[in-house]
Every structure is written in structure tokens, then in C-alpha cells.
Amino acid sequence: MIHPALRFSVSSNGDQWYLARGNGPDKTTVVHEANRSSGGAVTSTSIEDFMRVDLGSPERQDFIRLVADLLGCELDDRKARKDVLLIQLRDATEEDAANALLGAKVQLPLTTPYEALEFFNCMVDVVTGQRAIEVGEDAHRIRPGFGSTHE
Numbered sequence: 001m002i003h004p005a006l007r008f009s010v011s012s013n014g015d016q017w018y019l020a021r022g023n024g025p026d027k028t029t030v031v032h033e034a035n036r037s038s039g040g041a042v043t044s045t046s047i048e049d050f051m052r053v054d055l056g057s058p059e060r061q062d063f064i065r066l067v068a069d070l071l072g073c074e075l076d077d078r079k080a081r082k083d084v085l086l087i088q089l090r091d092a093t094e095e096d097a098a099n100a101l102l103g104a105k106v107q108l109p110l111t112t113p114y115e116a117l118e119f120f121n122c123m124v125d126v127v128t129g130q131r132a133i134e135v136g137e138d139a140h141r142i143r144p145g146f147g148s149t150h151e
Helices: 049-051 058-090 095-101 114-129
Strands: 004-012 016-023 028-033 040-044
Touching: 004 058, 016 058, 028 049, 028 095, 049 058, 058 114, 095 114
Parallel strands: none
Antiparallel strands: 004 016, 016 028, 028 040
């Protein structure tokens, strides 16, 4: 079964190319749909094979632009999330700090880098509302035993 596809190129003769994701070993493929006058055949190929053939083709260049655009959007989204986190941390109140200390393995005054990191992680949890996240879902955090709020 093929899931909805993203069209990334249309030739002057009406051929179309899509990036498609399906269930199975070749999850993401490039689908070529020939124009009606040439039969309208639909073929699917791996991204690797698509990138190896006809290096100067317009559809290959369109695919490269698509990947660059998608990557750019992802990087912009990550930067925006980081900017929001910084604003949340800068806007934190004394009450937020007190709430962070409730779940921390440290107390004030903080005297070691470990304690500062533990407190920082707890502050991030408080200002983002992520304190209830389970360890298995929280793999992006610092590993347990190294300033992590998780045991």
C-alpha cells in the first residue's frame, strides 16, 4: 500500500514524479507517472536508484530542491523551538525555580556543575511542562546519572 505522495516535478510533456512512502522494505520511493499519450504507466524506484540515473535531469534537480526545502523547514522549526525554550527560561519566575527544585536531586545553594545541570534540566521540565514524560519517551535528554532529572 502506498500512502499519499508528494509531487516534486512535472515535465513539459506531462510526466510527473512523486516522493511516496509505503509499507514494506522499500518504504520511501520515487514514483514516475508517464503522461497519458505515452500510456500513463506508473513505475516506482528507490531513491538511491533514482539519484544514480540521468544526473542532469530536471526531475533530479527538482528532487534535490525538494530535499533542500524540507531540510530547511526542519532546521527552521528546530530553531524556532529553541527560541521559544529560551524565552520560556528567561521568563521563568521564582515559583518556577521552586517547582523545579521539588523534583531535583539537589538543593540550593548549587555548588557543583552536576548540581547546576540537574537544576537546569528540572527548569526545562517545568517551563516546557515536560516533567511527566517517561524515560523511554525522553531519549533526547542527558543520560541518567549525568545531571538528568530521571533515575
